[in-house]
Amino acid sequence: MDPKDVEVPPLKDLTIDNITENVHAINSRCEDPRFKYILERIVTHLHDFAREIRLSFSEWEEGIKFLIEVGQISSATRNEYILLSDVLGLSILVDSIDHPKPPASTDGTVLGPFHTHDAELAAHGANITHDADGQPCLILCTVKDMAGNPIEDVKIDIWETDSHGFYDVQRPGRIEPDGRAVLQSAADGSFWFKAIVPVPYTIPDDGPVGKLLKIMKRHAYRPSHMHFMFEKPGYDHLVTSLFLRGDPYETSDAVFGVKESLLTDLGTVNPEQEKTYDVKEGSKLIKYDFVLVTEQETRELREKNAMQAMQNLGLRMKIYHGLPVPDVD
Amino acid sequence: MDPKDVEVPPLKDLTIDNITENVHAINSRCEDPRFKYILERIVTHLHDFAREIRLSFSEWEEGIKFLIEVGQISSATRNEYILLSDVLGLSILVDSIDHPKPPASTDGTVLGPFHTHDAELAAHGANITHDADGQPCLILCTVKDMAGNPIEDVKIDIWETDSHGFYDVQRPGRIEPDGRAVLQSAADGSFWFKAIVPVPYTIPDDGPVGKLLKIMKRHAYRPSHMHFMFEKPGYDHLVTSLFLRGDPYETSDAVFGVKESLLTDLGTVNPEQEKTYDVKEGSKLIKYDFVLVTEQETRELREKNAMQAMQNLGLRMKIYHGLPVPDVD
Structure with missing residues (x-):
């Protein structure tokens, strides 16, 4: 890509305090509003996490090593990332969000x-x-x-x-x-x-x-x-x-x-x-x-729950292909 | 482990709203206060992320697939997780936290x-x-x-x-x-x-x-x-x-x-x-x-910055082996 095509503010001298907004800025050109929203939240949580715990370099290195190991032990018959998601309570949470039950x-x-x-x-x-x-x-x-x-x-x-x-x-x-x-x-x-x-x-x-x-x-x-x-x-x-x-x-x-x-x-x-x-x-x-x-009942319940949760978080959102994205119109 | 030795509240009927506190409860027996704090923050951010974006099962599946790929392409001469950390701005953030510079x-x-x-x-x-x-x-x-x-x-x-x-x-x-x-x-x-x-x-x-x-x-x-x-x-x-x-x-x-x-x-x-x-x-x-x-100047500056940041976040913390942990005494 021609650097002249980069329409974001100059990225230089990034600090603990301004790195997050700058990463958001360079990611802001993504054309899929859902993907953009997801990545924006990943970056925010990742940075907030590092700031809150004052993540050290050696802990970061240990974390990188752990994530690689989880990937490398996975195979056609073993999915260690699903296991990780399971033991951290993420899997049951995703099931509850995606498949709300009357x-x-x-x-x-x-x-x-x-x-x-x-x-x-x-x-x-x-x-x-x-x-x-x-x-x-x-x-x-x-x-x-x-x-x-x-x-x-x-x-x-x-x-x-x-x-x-x-x-x-x-x-x-x-x-x-x-x-x-x-x-x-x-x-x-x-x-x-x-x-x-x-x-x-x-x-x-x-x-x-x-x-x-x-x-x-x-x-x-x-x-x-x-x-x-x-x-x-x-x-x-x-x-x-x-x-x-x-x-x-x-x-x-x-x-x-x-x-x-x-x-x-x-x-x-x-x-x-x-x-x-x-x-x-x-x-x-x-x-x-x-x-x-039925699929329809579930979709309606899922979207209703999503909009309610967004409202509780004080976020102005809309539903896009069944999932929330920021309402920027 | 004998189930009788599990001293946490019964884990059953976990929902979008109570899963996080229950995962914290079962993780609370970790003896390393720093590791316990880190995992507590990981779980909180992971769950908040899923709740905020209403993470769908198929997005979760895509995410799992991506994380496995990042691990599996890594080798002795290629570290795709470091690359991921780099492009998400985490690496520069960790350097800034761990190596504050006068x-x-x-x-x-x-x-x-x-x-x-x-x-x-x-x-x-x-x-x-x-x-x-x-x-x-x-x-x-x-x-x-x-x-x-x-x-x-x-x-x-x-x-x-x-x-x-x-x-x-x-x-x-x-x-x-x-x-x-x-x-x-x-x-x-x-x-x-x-x-x-x-x-x-x-x-x-x-x-x-x-x-x-x-x-x-x-x-x-x-x-x-x-x-x-x-x-x-x-x-x-x-x-x-x-x-x-x-x-x-x-x-x-x-x-x-x-x-x-x-x-x-x-x-x-x-x-x-x-x-x-x-x-x-x-x-x-x-x-x-x-x-x-000098190492000493850096350590002092790092700990001072950490305690200041914790105070700004309204957290009551102490320094343990150079890094913050909750002050529960």
Whole structure:
């Protein structure tokens, strides 16, 4: 770029006190108002943070090293940045902002770093795990709308760990998906499958995020849960999990994902269910009725919440492609 | 860790409004008061940022992807996170905070990602570059203390690009250092060497940071400069650069490093200098007198500035190992 084309004030002699406004000035030519707003807030928070803590050079160096490590340990089967976002409470916050839930609908929770896109479409009743050590569990669910009508043909992604607390992708030499499947809801909104009783497990703590947890004297456990993701055009994407009530980590989930409404009591199948669903005697049972919200309702609620939050912050904003940007007109 | 040992309030049903205090609560058991304070501020800023912009899930995903890319393109010879810190103005801010300068001393500026630790110790008068295309330049300097006394035996690290704007580490197949050296100041504080006239260059813009600059409609140029780093026990570490006055990018440095006090006029050697220093006729000349501050003066100034800043922010703090932490006694 020709320096003559730079239409910002001369950048020279930048100090603790004037650096922020000058970085904003040179970033102000970005043509996407949302991106510009986001970067403006990133720069402000980053600089305020450094000023407030009087960030030292050696701490900055340590931080740079940490961020590189988090990136470099990440791979196709491990996302350490999602993990970092999870343990800092950002993931659950983003889910709450992006997927606001009316009272009668099913709450969302953190996606976590272990969802994959290669799970096979399974028939109702399929056994989604090959782990012979797991405690057999029958899962009987429905998916309905806010008015109680069944929703057909919802794509439901399900994933859980094996009985030792590892997702398939954490096992070296993984060839095909295990402990995961995709189902489609029937005309009456039902879907059911066989799996194993979820167990508590530690998030991967052999990397930089694990080191961070140790320094903070935090454990790395997640309470027993099974992941569910619901997709159907016209309905808001629902990323959620069911948790087993009474788990020792129920109130100290390392990634802040537990919600009262997502706790389920682990039951035991009765003789009739044994026969109907062809499961072993004594199999455990999880039953849950999920409620989806339409995309439109969610969008309206999200935008209403956003404008309310902006107003509370004293900011004059408008909605641009569904998200707030400064109202500069 | 036994969940019974978790002495924080139950973490459940976390919302946009209460997630931050709960993350603080579980992080509060960290035993290092400085680390605890830093993480508390990181979490606060991260959450405030997400709340203020109403961060969407897809933006969060994009952000995670970007941070991983920045980590993964980094290597032993490329530090994309330093580059990111540089273009966001964080690096110059940290330098200003950590190395406050009394008026009569030499200003610091950004380290940048191209310093290495393998430069060879060179004798005064050495030619530090093998680039035959560069314009020869004689550099005559001194290093003194605030009272004007010469400082002997200062270790001076020097690095610059070749005439095409590339540091040695950016060239594939680099075997040994080029365009860099370490010198030691003489008894009279002088040090001198032969190099080439610095040229403007673009910071590496083929990675994620380059993409970011493009979206912000910013150029990636740094004005012509030569890096200097000074080390001697008892003196504050000085990381700085000399810039050539009149460079087309003098007022729009991509990394905000230019300071009026570090601009030098490129001269031409006179016949006497030609003979004295054994340089070609018409060689260019850079002269500069550096002034170092003692470690003690810097520490006192840094702590005074820190306490003043904390007071301005209305925070009750104390100094712990030279850096502020909350005063909770």
